[in-house]
Amino acid sequence: MDKIIEVKNLIKKFKDFKAVDDVTFEVEKGDIFAFLGPNGAGKTTTIKMLTTLLKPTAGEILLDNINVIKHPENARKNFGIVFQDQSLDDELTALENMEFHAVLYGVGKNLREKRIEELLNYVELWDRRKSLVKTFSGGMKRRLEIARGLLHHPKILFLDEPTSGLDPQTRNYIWDYIAKLNKKEDITVFFTTHYIEEAEKYSKTIAIMDHGKIIAKESPQKLKEQTKTDSLEAAFLALTGNNIRDEDANGIDQLRNHRKMWRGH
Ligand SMILES: Nc1ncnc2c1ncn2[C@@H]1O[C@H](COP(=O)(O)OP(=O)(O)OP(=O)(O)O)[C@@H](O)[C@H]1O
Ligand SMILES: [Mg+2]
Numbered sequence: 001m002d003k004i005i006e007v008k009n010l011i012k013k014f015k016d017f018k019a020v021d022d023v024t025f026e027v028e029k030g031d032i033f034a035f036l037g038p039n040g041a042g043k044t045t046t047i048k049m050l051t052t053l054l055k056p057t058a059g060e061i062l063l064d065n066i067n068v069i070k071h072p073e074n075a076r077k078n079f080g081i082v083f084q085d086q087s088l089d090d091e092l093t094a095l096e097n098m099e100f101h102a103v104l105y106g107v108g109k110n111l112r113e114k115r116i117e118e119l120l121n122y123v124e125l126w127d128r129r130k131s132l133v134k135t136f137s138g139g140m141k142r143r144l145e146i147a148r149g150l151l152h153h154p155k156i157l158f159l160d161e162p163t164s165g166l167d168p169q170t171r172n173y174i175w176d177y178i179a180k181l182n183k184k185e186d187i188t189v190f191f192t193t194h195y196i197e198e199a200e201k202y203s204k205t206i207a208i209m210d211h212g213k214i215i216a217k218e219s220p221q222k223l224k225e226q227t228k229t230d231s232l233e234a235a236f237l238a239l240t241g242n243n244i245r246d247e248d249a250n251g252i253d254q255l256r257n258h259r260k261m262w263r264g265h
Contacts, residue, residue: 002029003062004156004188005050010059012045019045021212023059027205032182032189034199036236037209040245043192044084046209047160050190051081064155077105080149084160084192086141090134094125094144097133098151105152112151119147123177139170146174150181157181159191163198171195175202200232210240 005027012020020042027033037043048054050061052072061068068075088097098120102112120126123143133141142162149157159178163171179202181187193199199206200220207217216223216239220232227238 003027004029004031004064005033005190006060006062007046007050008060010046010049010061011057012042012049012054013057018212020049020056023209023212023214025207025214025217027188027190029188030182030186031205032179032203033191034203034206035190035192035209036196036199036206037192038240038245041209042212043209044160047081047158047190047192051079051158052076077152078154079156079158080152080154081158082142082145082149082160082162084164086145088133088141088145088148091132093130093132094120094136095129097144098148101148102151107152115151119150123147139166139173142166142170142174146177150187153185154187156188156190159189161192161194163193163195171198178202196231196233196236206232208236208239215239 003026005025007026008024010020010023011018023042023046035043035046045054049056049059050063050068052068052075056069063075064078066075066078089100092100095116098116099112102116107115117126120129123146125140125144125147128136128140133144136144146157146159146162149159157178162178163174166174175198178189178191182189191203203220205217206220206223208215208223216226218226223235223239224230224232227235229235229238
């Protein structure tokens, strides 16, 4: 099978802290690849390096055989990205957000108009194209971000928590759409989620990251077999443990201390 993503010995340090700690993995062309892990595992940091937004401390990344660190401009043409944090311009309309992105990626005027109409229809936002994005619901914004990520016909779509905070209807809708894209347009999908059942239902391969390292990479079925569990969530917990991650645990301690102080008054 052809590899479309190849990552070798990738490291990202923030001062002395290794957020991504010597990670090596590959993704096959046409895969729906779920990148799972507890809060703070290093998922977003990895995606940011794969998509040229963050410079690795060390390591190598190839996207469709293009060296991302040496040729970021070329690499960018190969992928679309939907960020964990909303990244639309609220003060522009849906159409303006799409046009702005098309210009940024050098999509020519004729192709641009056709493609924008096609994509906005696809995510059922064509009728709302002239509305300001600030009037959109969370689900509508997500759909617009996905349409925007596809404007320049990428080979890979990166989605960092594409469905967080959305209702089950919208999540299903978005997933059906992503699955269709994967099948019809042969787009490789690389996504993160904390909804483990989404990974179980839609992904072909799962990688689990914890404390900056990849601790497993298998099909959902194999992961369950290896951990002798009957759901992917149980497999995930068997591999990553039940403890809340340090950061969050500190947060809870702080909250407790605050409460104590407050009660003491
Ligand atoms: N710019 C930064 N400076 C310092 N530390 C950072 C920076 N960005 C991320 N980190 C740290 O790196 C670690 C990994 O963060 P990252 O955002 O990649 O996690 P994640 O797996 O995406 O988590 P989540 O599921 O909560 O989105 C965390 O401990 C985080 O605090
Ligand atoms: Mg993240």
